[in-house]
Structure formats: structure tokens, C-alpha cells
Amino acid sequence: MKIGIVGGTGDIGEGIAVRLSPLYEVIIGSRDEGKAAEAGQCCADLLKARGISCTCSGVSNQQAVDEADVVILAIPFRHLEPTLGDLTGFKNKIVVSPVNPMDKRDFFTFIPPAEGSAALMAKRLLPTGTRLVTAFNTVAANRWKAVDEELDYAIPVCSDDQEAKATVMGIINRISKLKAFDAGPLAASPMVECITPLLLNIARFNKMKDVGIRFV
């Protein structure tokens, strides 16, 4: 299975690439192909130094979509609409949204678009037949990147496509100690996306770092 990461040179994208590339063929996409190639090399070097072999290359965002079976949209919310407007070829692909629409003032707050969530906005922007899944929202970039440390968190997953949901849950359950949980249909994604600003508040007000969740 090939996994493409749109926005793969950002913090979250790089971190996810490091965790996924020992398990799957990962294609890091970027608006800047040079940066993508660098990120791919950087990921491969990081893992090689630890004796871990991986398959990781850098391409354009469009190539990452075209070549992948599963596309992860590792972009900030403000880039979601323009990025999806620039790209084509999503139809029939599994597309994962880890996007959290939020704002920081005195504290972090969930600011959903009119559709109710970033994933539901993506649904409007993507062609019919795109197999959209909400996942990977709640793990901090620093945790993804800390390749020497286990990830022992819950990841809630939403989708209206049961097969796509099962595929993404399978991917999650192969990464470190991550545990995927079915959080219902895509319409339930607002409740998943708003966990991240909550976790950022918990970190901030309790002097913690990179807080994640478990369901018990």
C-alpha cells in the first residue's frame, strides 16, 4: 500500500512519514518538490541511523495524490480549501483528514467552518466518491517525530465508508502502540476535531507537554 502525505514537509506530515515509512511505501508531497525530496531523505536518514529500513520519497502534492492508495491531508485548516482547490484525482481514493480548525487567543478554541468540521468541509470540496476518513487528529507533532519513543494513545476515526475506515484503523494499529477507535460516521467528526484544542489547553494550563488521550 502506498501512502501519500499532502503537506508532508510540515511538522505533522514529517512525523507521520517517520512512523509510516518503515511499514508502507510513503510519498511525501509538497508544493515545493525540492523541499519534499529533502524531507524524504531526512526521514530515510533518521531511520537508517537507527538500523530501520524504509521507503520514503519526495514529490509534488499532485503526484502524492496520483500515486497513493491512501492520501493524508497533513495541512493546517487555513490551507485546506486552497490546497484541495489546486489538486485533482481524489475520486475513489481513501483520503484522511487530520485537520483541526482552531484558533489561539488566551486559550485554544475549536472554530469549525459552516459545515461543522474540517472533514465535513473537505467532503464538500472533494469529488463524490472520495472515501473520506477523519483520523490522526489527536497526536502532537513532537510525539510523531520522537521516533525512539512509543506512541501509546487512542486515535478516534470517523467515516461513512466502512471499508475505508477499517483500512485506516488497520494502518493506525500497526504504528507503535497506537490504538484506533471507531468514532462513528463523518458527521461525528466535530467531536473528534475539538479534542485537539482541548488537549492544547490541558498542556498549557497544567504545564504538560504534547498531551494525548486514551479511552479507558
Add this chain to the structure above:
Amino acid sequence: MKIGIVGGTGDIGEGIAVRLSPLYEVIIGSRDEGKAAEAGQCCADLLKARGISCTCSGVSNQQAVDEADVVILAIPFRHLEPTLGDLTGFKNKIVVSPVNPMDKRDFFTFIPPAEGSAALMAKRLLPTGTRLVTAFNTVAANRWKAVDEELDYAIPVCSDDQEAKATVMGIINRISKLKAFDAGPLAASPMVECITPLLLNIARFNKMKDVGIRFV
């Protein structure tokens, strides 16, 4: 410290009473004083059978407010506005909202009032000077009541009154293995209240029971 539970004969109220009455003087309030007295006796008997002494009595909701230092609003969201309309005497009291405005269709969903959360609606309904705190939202009624089992969950707490917040966090941290986390000001309460419908979805779609959260 006296803790009054408005709506103390409901599932959540009874469960909280069982956990708090060995530690604090608990006054269970109800619209029906007879039911409140029964619930108080039931709580005392349950604990006595386990060799645990407690202070727990049943009164009217109004008495529970009048006599308590800390008032917990253990009522469903649909009762929040009418109940607060019927009661007086909240000014300068610490008032805890564990209320989650939600609806169940094919899945559970967060349906906040115009103010953004139940706690922010309570703020509008309560007199200026009420020391409002969001807490106790995310533990299932069955878990509260399972007095022979430890509660090992995180409880996020929001308030604009730092002293009231610290008092409520202190209460939480004395119950079993509960751990209170500062989740910011009252304006951050929507992100706390929407955890509960998420947890109900997680339970439902993963065949789990009474799911809670931990922050790690």
C-alpha cells in the same frame, strides 16, 4: 465543606453522592423531597454495608442550594433552564455544571445552546457573582455508582474563578484515582462538554461500556 447535589436522585447525582459522602457532608436535592430522603438513605446503606461511614441527607433542591458551599447541577440539559429558573440563592456559591447538551440519533452528537455550552448558558441564567465551574462531565453514571471499583479517569475543569476552580479540583483529586486537569476558562467549556457524546460513540461503535478518558 457541604456539597449540595441538585437533581441528586438521578443516575449521575446518586453516583456522585456515593463517591462524595464518605469525604464531605452531602445534601441530595430533588424536586421530590421524599425521593431525596430515600436516595440519601440508600446511599448511606450502600456505604454502611461496606463499613464506610458517610454523611448524606435528602432535602429539596432549594435547601440543597441554600445549605451547601458547593452546588453540583446533576441534571439533564433539558432541565437546566427550568431548574435554574425555579431556584434562588446561588450568588457567591461555587456551582458545578457537569451538564452535556447532546442528542442521540444514529450516533451521539454535541448540540450546544446559543451560548456555546451548557455552562455558558448557566452563566447567563445565574446571578452575577455565582462562582461557576465546569467539571464531572466525562465519567459515566455506572462508574460513579460502582463503589467497589476505582475511578481512574481524567476530569477536565473550566472556570473563570481560579479559587473556585482550585476548590473543585481539590474535591475531584480526593475521589478514588480521579485526576483533575485545568482546562482553562469557562469559555473553553464547549470542548469539555463535547467529550461525553464522543465517549458514548466510542462505547457504542467499539462495543465497550462506560468509556472514560485519560490525558497522557
